[in-house]
Amino acid sequence: MKSFQDIVEFHGHACPGLALGYRVSLFALKNLGKRAEDEELVAIVENNSCAVDAVQVMTGCTFGKGNLIFKDYGKQVYTFIKRPSGDALRVSVDWKSPEETQKEKAMWKRYMKGDQSSKVLKVVHDRKSRKIKSVLEAKDKELFKIDRLKMKLPEEAHIYPSIRCETCGEKVMEPRARVKEGKVVCIPCFNKK
Numbered sequence: 001m002k003s004f005q006d007i008v009e010f011h012g013h014a015c016p017g018l019a020l021g022y023r024v025s026l027f028a029l030k031n032l033g034k035r036a037e038d039e040e041l042v043a044i045v046e047n048n049s050c051a052v053d054a055v056q057v058m059t060g061c062t063f064g065k066g067n068l069i070f071k072d073y074g075k076q077v078y079t080f081i082k083r084p085s086g087d088a089l090r091v092s093v094d095w096k097s098p099e100e101t102q103k104e105k106a107m108w109k110r111y112m113k114g115d116q117s118s119k120v121l122k123v124v125h126d127r128k129s130r131k132i133k134s135v136l137e138a139k140d141k142e143l144f145k146i147d148r149l150k151m152k153l154p155e156e157a158h159i160y161p162s163i164r165c166e167t168c169g170e171k172v173m174e175p176r177a178r179v180k181e182g183k184v185v186c187i188p189c190f191n192k193k
């Protein structure tokens with residue numbers, strides 16, 4: 001099992017969003033079984049925040065393998081589906097971040113206005129660490145609401161032949177090709193005026 005530190009290395013920094021993604025993934029793995037080596041687990045994520053990097057590293061549901069499906073809903077909701085059973089877990093994050101102190105509020109305002117003084121940075125940094133710690137230590141039921149469901153499985157990733165764009169000469173996956181003035185072209189060439 002990957003650690004939170006492994007994920008921080010992949011993502012580039014530690015942040016509360018990443019911690020949430022880590023907790024969501026841990027919960028999913030605990031309930032649906034092991035990390036996806038191939039495509040035995042599918043994740044549907046409803047945002048493209050920091051948390052999704054944690055989901056990819058932890059669960060093995062990745063953009064490149066095609067078993068990470070992105071729905072641009074701006075919601076902290078993550079659905080994991082197991083192949084071939086279709087057993088699924090819908091995890092909706094419902095977390096209340098720790099109350100901000102007056103001082104933190106004031107320093108955050110200064111930070112947002114571009115104040116990078118060490119005094120401001122220290123408070124902002126400590127606040128972030130406190131949030132991360134709170135996510136990592138919270139109980140499951142303080143972090144999310146869970147639904148168990150049966151779902152239809154999305155189709156497995158297909159491999160398509162490549163053809164050459166008649167305008168730029170670069171290769172393009174066949175189902176993405178377009179026809180423009182009788183020529184088979186790629187999407188960028190199709191869109192060019």
Ligand SMILES: [Zn+2]
Pocket residue numbers: 011013014015017018050
């Ligand atoms: Zn982040």
Ligand SMILES: [Zn+2]
Pocket residue numbers: 165166167168169170185186187188189190
């Ligand atoms: Zn082209």
